[in-house]
Amino acid sequence: xxxxxxxxxxGTSAAVPYKNRYLAGQVLMVxxxxxxxxxxxxTQFRFKDWGIKTSKxxxxxxxxLHGDHCFGIFGVxxxxxxxxxxxPLSIYTPKGLEEMVTAVFKATYYSSPFPIHFFExxxxxxxxxxxxxxxxxxxxxxAVPLNHRIPTVGYVFREKPSLRNxxxxxxxxxxLSFDDIRAVKSGADFTNxxxxxxxxxELTIDPxxxxxxxxxxxxAFEPSIAPFIKSVDLLYHEATFMQNMAxxxxxxxHSTAEEAAQIAKMAGVGRLIIGHxxxxxxxxxxxxxxxxxVFENTVLGIDGEMYSV
Amino acid sequence: xxxxxxxxxxGTSAAVPYKNRYLAGQVLMVxxxxxxxxxxxxTQFRFKDWGIKTSKxxxxxxxxLHGDHCFGIFGVxxxxxxxxxxxPLSIYTPKGLEEMVTAVFKATYYSSPFPIHFFExxxxxxxxxxxxxxxxxxxxxxAVPLNHRIPTVGYVFREKPSLRNxxxxxxxxxxLSFDDIRAVKSGADFTNxxxxxxxxxELTIDPxxxxxxxxxxxxAFEPSIAPFIKSVDLLYHEATFMQNMAxxxxxxxHSTAEEAAQIAKMAGVGRLIIGHxxxxxxxxxxxxxxxxxVFENTVLGIDGEMYSV
Numbered sequence: 001x002x003x004x005x006x007x008x009x010x011g012t013s014a015a016v017p018y019k020n021r022y023l024a025g026q027v028l029m030v031x032x033x034x035x036x037x038x039x040x041x042x043t044q045f046r047f048k049d050w051g052i053k054t055s056k057x058x059x060x061x062x063x064x065l066h067g068d069h070c071f072g073i074f075g076v077x078x079x080x081x082x083x084x085x086x087x088p089l090s091i092y093t094p095k096g097l098e099e100m101v102t103a104v105f106k107a108t109y110y111s112s113p114f115p116i117h118f119f120e121x122x123x124x125x126x127x128x129x130x131x132x133x134x135x136x137x138x139x140x141x142x143a144v145p146l147n148h149r150i151p152t153v154g155y156v157f158r159e160k161p162s163l164r165n166x167x168x169x170x171x172x173x174x175x176l177s178f179d180d181i182r183a184v185k186s187g188a189d190f191t192n193x194x195x196x197x198x199x200x201x202e203l204t205i206d207p208x209x210x211x212x213x214x215x216x217x218x219x220a221f222e223p224s225i226a227p228f229i230k231s232v233d234l235l236y237h238e239a240t241f242m243q244n245m246a247x248x249x250x251x252x253x254h255s256t257a258e259e260a261a262q263i264a265k266m267a268g269v270g271r272l273i274i275g276h277x278x279x280x281x282x283x284x285x286x287x288x289x290x291x292x293x294v295f296e297n298t299v300l301g302i303d304g305e306m307y308s309v
Numbered sequence: 310x311x312x313x314x315x316x317x318x319x320g321t322s323a324a325v326p327y328k329n330r331y332l333a334g335q336v337l338m339v340x341x342x343x344x345x346x347x348x349x350x351x352t353q354f355r356f357k358d359w360g361i362k363t364s365k366x367x368x369x370x371x372x373x374l375h376g377d378h379c380f381g382i383f384g385v386x387x388x389x390x391x392x393x394x395x396x397p398l399s400i401y402t403p404k405g406l407e408e409m410v411t412a413v414f415k416a417t418y419y420s421s422p423f424p425i426h427f428f429e430x431x432x433x434x435x436x437x438x439x440x441x442x443x444x445x446x447x448x449x450x451x452a453v454p455l456n457h458r459i460p461t462v463g464y465v466f467r468e469k470p471s472l473r474n475x476x477x478x479x480x481x482x483x484x485l486s487f488d489d490i491r492a493v494k495s496g497a498d499f500t501n502x503x504x505x506x507x508x509x510x511e512l513t514i515d516p517x518x519x520x521x522x523x524x525x526x527x528x529a530f531e532p533s534i535a536p537f538i539k540s541v542d543l544l545y546h547e548a549t550f551m552q553n554m555a556x557x558x559x560x561x562x563h564s565t566a567e568e569a570a571q572i573a574k575m576a577g578v579g580r581l582i583i584g585h586x587x588x589x590x591x592x593x594x595x596x597x598x599x600x601x602x603v604f605e606n607t608v609l610g611i612d613g614e615m616y617s618v
Binding site: 015016017019022041042044045048065066067070071072074075078079082083096097099100103104106107108109110149150 | 350353375379381383384391409413
């Protein structure tokens with residue numbers, strides 16, 4: 001069975017909490033690994049609400065240093081320690097978070113019992129040709145320069161292509177060695193000792209296609225984002241306002257639901273999740289309708305919902 | 310009608326949130342004024358949950374700079390601004406909070422649109438003879454040195470004695486001037502133009518007795534607290550553990566439920582509220598029973614509950 005590739009939204013409100021909508025934060029789970037993306041105040045409360053295990057988080061990605069995206073970091077880090085964490089944590093973030101965390105730790109007489117490594121991302125000058133900012137055996141993460149009032153980056157998570165799945169019965173039938181299996185999974189044909197060739201297509205089935213997710217929040221409408229997030233299966237794009245507030249949205253570095261859908265369409269993504277709603281909107285269905293009008297495969301981001309690819 | 314004197318608990322968990330128990334924070338409402346005492350992460354979420362209006366808060370009192378008592382301050386301050394606050398705010402706190410808030414504001418490109426005044430309280434050397442750290446026309450607030458791992462203060466709120474209540478019918482009957490009324494409310498007899506003396510007791514009724522509340526968290530068992538909080542109507546005293554963990558409690562600068570009750574008894578308070586429970590206790594009734602065994606008029610602190618004097 002293919003491993004899971006699942007996004008859980010922890011908060012979908014912009015700027016201030018609103019009713020059941022908490023502040024920015026989401027967890028991407030890929031198999032046994034969890035990636036935390038943004039960390040608004042009360043993120044650790046959401047971990048408890050939705051059963052997120054912080055022990056599985058080894059990387060945190062922060063988009064920008066407005067409080068609604070990062071004020072939860074102090075509680076997350078100190079609570080990880082109280083739960084006995086010893087293994088290291090890496091945080092990818094625009095400049096400033098390390099200084100802030102250091103100052104808060106100092107004032108609160110705190111020192112982390114586990115190593116925290118900060119990696120500063122500078123959005124200026126990033127291109128689609130840049131190397132990943134993070135990579136492990138399963139996936140890569142690239143940074144995307146967003147268009148907000150302060151340095152802000154989005155993140156694109158792309159699985160690496162899997163090896164082909166070998167048909168289990170062929171292993172015994174052809175008496176394949178470990179080396180043979182490795183070669184066949186990589187796409188090679190197999191030739192037995194009598195010189196008979198078994199084409200790869202007879203021995204294997206297609207692997208799960210690599211899956212991908214992009215996080216774009218906060219940002220004004222910015223078409224230059226599209227090539228960075230091209231064809232991702234799942235895109236979370238902020239939709240703070242509706243289109244009748246497009247001018248205001250532009251001025252404050254935010255997008256409308258329609259603009260989020262335009263980006264989804266330009267980038268040819270599979271599915272769009274909108275979120276980061278202004279607290280002026282109690283009913284979100286008009287935002288959904290506006291987005292769907294441009295990009296049909298749009299869903300509302302809802303706190304606590306999980307979205308699988 | 311006497312004005313309200315009411316405490317609302319925002320969070321009763323120690324160190325980490327536990328189920329419905331949030332982190333340290335409470336609001337004392339005296340008439341139209343609200344005082345925020347401690348400010349754990351997600352305090353602003355509790356304001357929304359329990360309908361607390363931040364516009365009525367002009368003073369915040371922080372006991373100490375462990376994260377579970379102060380990590381909510383960033384969200385409270387920035388959300389106050391987003392709600393249009395312009396009037397000043399005063400924060401009474403042990404040293405370090407201003408530096409921390411300044412560093413966080415700087416890193417997050419934020420400057421407060423309303424003035425924030427920090428008043429540093431140094432617990433060492435405080436005596437019962439110290440002047441109040443805050444005073445307005447209705448009440449005084451005194452600081453109490455607590456016994457925790459880092460500099461920590463409790464706070465005692467005491468109403469000033471009210472003027473006597475004049476019997477309304479006497480004003481017309483004796484044709485009292487404003488000056489007469491002021492004198493009578495202060496306790497004077499009244500002598501009319503014919504030289505007839507009307508004793509004060511005939512003209513007035515007793516005012517509401519001054520009410521008082523003390524906040525003591527976090528602290529190890531510390532009998533020297535008792536004279537500072539003598540005879541308060543309501544005492545909130547931490548009870549992180551039960552008595553079978555007294556040795557551990559002492560070591561980490563916390564109290565047991567029994568010890569909280571002993572302090573209440575020594576100080577001769579009216580009613581004790583226990584709180585700041587370790588997340589090891591799911592059922593709190595054993596803590597209540599332990600405390601009541603020493604001090605009968607004890608109640609469990611519960612998130613969202615209001616306690617009136």
